[in-house]
Amino acid sequence: QQQVKQSPQSLIVQKGGISIINCAYENTAFDYFPWYQQFPGKGPALLIAIRPDVSEKKEGRFTISFNKSAKQFSLHIMDSQPGDSATYFCAASRKAAGNKLTFGGGTRVLVKP
Amino acid sequence: GAGVSQSPSNKVTEKGKDVELRCDPISGHTALYWYRQRLGQGLEFLIYFQGNSAPDKSGLPSDRFSAERTGESVSTLTIQRTQQEDSAVYLCASTPGPTYEQYFGPGTRLTVT
Numbered sequence: 001q002q003q004v005k006q007s008p009q010s011l012i013v014q015k016g017g018i019s020i021i022n023c024a025y026e027n028t029a030f031d032y033f034p035w036y037q038q039f040p041g042k043g044p045a046l047l048i049a050i051r052p053d054v055s056e057k058k059e060g061r062f063t064i065s066f067n068k069s070a071k072q073f074s075l076h077i078m079d080s081q082p083g084d085s086a087t088y089f090c091a092a093s094r095k096a097a098g099n100k101l102t103f104g105g106g107t108r109v110l111v112k113p
Numbered sequence: 114g115a116g117v118s119q120s121p122s123n124k125v126t127e128k129g130k131d132v133e134l135r136c137d138p139i140s141g142h143t144a145l146y147w148y149r150q151r152l153g154q155g156l157e158f159l160i161y162f163q164g165n166s167a168p169d170k171s172g173l174p175s176d177r178f179s180a181e182r183t184g185e186s187v188s189t190l191t192i193q194r195t196q197q198e199d200s201a202v203y204l205c206a207s208t209p210g211p212t213y214e215q216y217f218g219p220g221t222r223l224t225v226t
Contacts, residue, residue: 004155034214041219043206043219046214089156091156097169099208099211099212100171106154
């Protein structure tokens with residue numbers, strides 16, 4: 001019930017292209033869905049987050065699409081840049097449970113110049 | 114201001130020994146979380162502290178794992194009788210409260226030989 005499944009495990013995209021990462025969750029009680037970006041040797045940093053009452057959120061080149069009925073959400077990185085090369089994690093949490101994050105397995109993104 | 118800090122950054126220990134990992138949260142942050150990240154995998158929740166409330170220990174994998182936090186300051190994660198499967202990066206995060214963005218430290222890489 002607590003699992004979050006993320007795909008693909010890795011992704012190679014050309015500079016300027018679009019990176020798309022997908023996540024699916026099981027627990028319908030989740031009410032917060034963040035995406036984290038992690039560079040080697042660093043802790044994860046929040047990139048963008050969405051709550052289930054909206055279907056899309058955009059911040060700069062990053063967009064979350066959320067499909068509540070399908071229990072899926074995705075991250076789109078537009079105009080991908082070499083500096084976006086990192087590992088991306090989706091996560092989910094419940095406010096009532098202290099917002100403990102349940103993470104997906106991660107997607108390693110490589111943007112080729 | 115200063116972010117979340119963790120020490121040591123790297124720890125190599127022999128199987129069977131006890132280890133203690135330290136987390137210094139951002140000043141004023143009342144909530145503190147510990148996560149474990151095995152190589153190439155997502156983060157797993159371990160334990161959560163909120164103010165003076167009893168900690169949520171639901172993610173601790175065995176009774177060899179324990180954690181303490183004094184007030185709203187430093188936290189220590191202790192692993193007794195370490196096993197090779199304990200090898201991972203242990204990450205700490207803090208927030209002003211449970212509904213806010215979690216700020217992660219750089220982690221402690223633990224290697225059990």
